[in-house]
Amino acid sequence: MNQKNYWIPIIISILAGACIGLTVLLIQEKQKISDSSYATPVKKATPSVVNIYTQVIQQKGFNDSGKAKHSINLGSGVIATKDGFILTNHHVIQNAQSIVIALHDDRRIEAKLIGSDPSTDLAVLKIELSNLPNIQMGNSAKVSVGDKILAIGNPFGIGQTVTAGIISAKGRNSIGLNTYENFLQTDAAINPGNSGGALVNLRGELIGISSAIYSSTGGSQGIGFATPIDDALDVMSDIIKHGEVVRGYLGMDAQKITQSLAENLLLPTNHGLLVSDITKESPAEKAGIEVGDIILEINDTPSEDPFQIRHLIASLKPGTHISLVGIRGQQSYQTSIMLERQPTMQRISH
Incomplete structure (x- = not known):
């Protein structure tokens, strides 16, 4: 091998190494910029x-x-x-x-x-306009507690504003703001006027619709709530198709059975849901469910959380049959119930 050919692979290796090193440096620099600025997802x-x-x-x-x-x-x-x-x-x-x-x-x-x-x-x-900049949708099911997020809205009418924070909790369902709750909780500042605005991830994708703040003063105190985009898109789809959300309706209120509740009421089991109210002429009443019954399973799913059961029933369409396993006194029973259409503005648990 002559001297000229000897140096060619060495030079190629040096150039390749330099390119890789430069690429790594550029990636690291870009990462530094993204860590210190939210400008890209905001834009x-x-x-x-x-x-x-x-x-x-x-x-x-x-x-x-x-x-x-x-x-x-x-x-x-x-x-x-x-x-x-x-x-x-x-x-x-x-x-x-x-x-x-x-x-x-x-x-x-x-x-x-x-x-x-x-x-x-x-x-x-x-709205009827051309060239509308629709937002890119994220996936709220993939959101994790601790994820960095941005809230974008119009607080106090002063103009569009961006605040930053993290996802503080998921699945908040007993706040008492709505009938159906599955909130993302965030510490990003959400103030009056932010309602209906966007909660986005650091890719600029929509993961929630800002809904409310938990505050005694009306100002942000580090606890804000947003409806997950997966839930919001389901609601939007129904509204576009039907003008309203069509939900299944059972007509039953129930509370979770705890160890102390079971002991105080001498219940035959310490798990399940205790029926506390039945709406007249509802599917639950027609099926013979009574106050005091204990519901163990619905559609082969253990009944432990009244909020989960509420969402399950609401997610099913009118005309759907559900199987229900319960206890009355010391006797267990199983029945099939056909869900009906939920009455307008119905605020029953299930």
């Missing part, structure tokens, strides 16, 4: 978050001219689809006479209310 997500202005006629009170008073309420929303469907909270648009959407690019347009669902505090609006 990606903010064009899809809108401000919502609603005009509400106050039921009581008149101005000096004898006309009914009007008030302007503020909130936020998220452009969910390219053809203009917007997700927001029910309470943002409740009793609104008119709804105006202000986009990130300063366009303003009146929105049409497609439908709302008070039970989950969600609503769907529609």
Whole structure:
């Protein structure tokens, strides 16, 4: 081998090593930038978050001219689809006479209310505009406690604002805000006006719809709640198809049986759900379920958590048959029940 050919592989190895080293340095530098700044996901997500202005006629009170008073309420929303469907909270648009959407690019347009669902505090609006920057959807099932997130909205009407935090908890279901709760909890500052805004991950993907704050003062105190996007998309799909959410209905209230409850009431078991109320003419009553019965299983699933059972029943469509295993006195029984359509604004547990 001559001297010239001898150096060629060495030079190639040196150049390849330099390229790899440079690539690693660039990746590390990019990682440093992403760790110190949320600019990339913010730039990606903010064009899809809108401000919502609603005009509400106050039921009581008149101005000096004898006309009914009007008030302007503020909130936020998220452009969910390219053809203009917007997700927001029910309470943002409740009793609104008119709804105006202000986009990130300063366009303003009146929105049409497609439908709302008070039970989950969600609503769907529609606007007719071209070139809409719909947000990229994430997967809230893959969200973990400790994940960094961003909340984007219009707090206090001062304009679009971004706050940062983490996912503090998942599956919060006994807050008492909605009939059906499965909240993501976050410490990102969520203030009045943020309602209906976006909770996004660091890829700029939507993982939740900001819903409420847990506060005695009305200001952020490090506990905010958002509806997971997986749940919100199910609600949106039903509202677009039917104008409302169609849920299964059983008509039964029950509470979890604990060891102390079982001992105090001399129950034959220390697990399951104790039926505390049956709605008249409901599927539960028609099937012969009685107050005091103990429900052990529904659809072969152990009945331990009333909130999980509530979501299970609500997730099934009217006409679906469920199997139920229970105890009355010392006698066990099994029955099949056909779910009916949940009455409008029904706030029964199941």
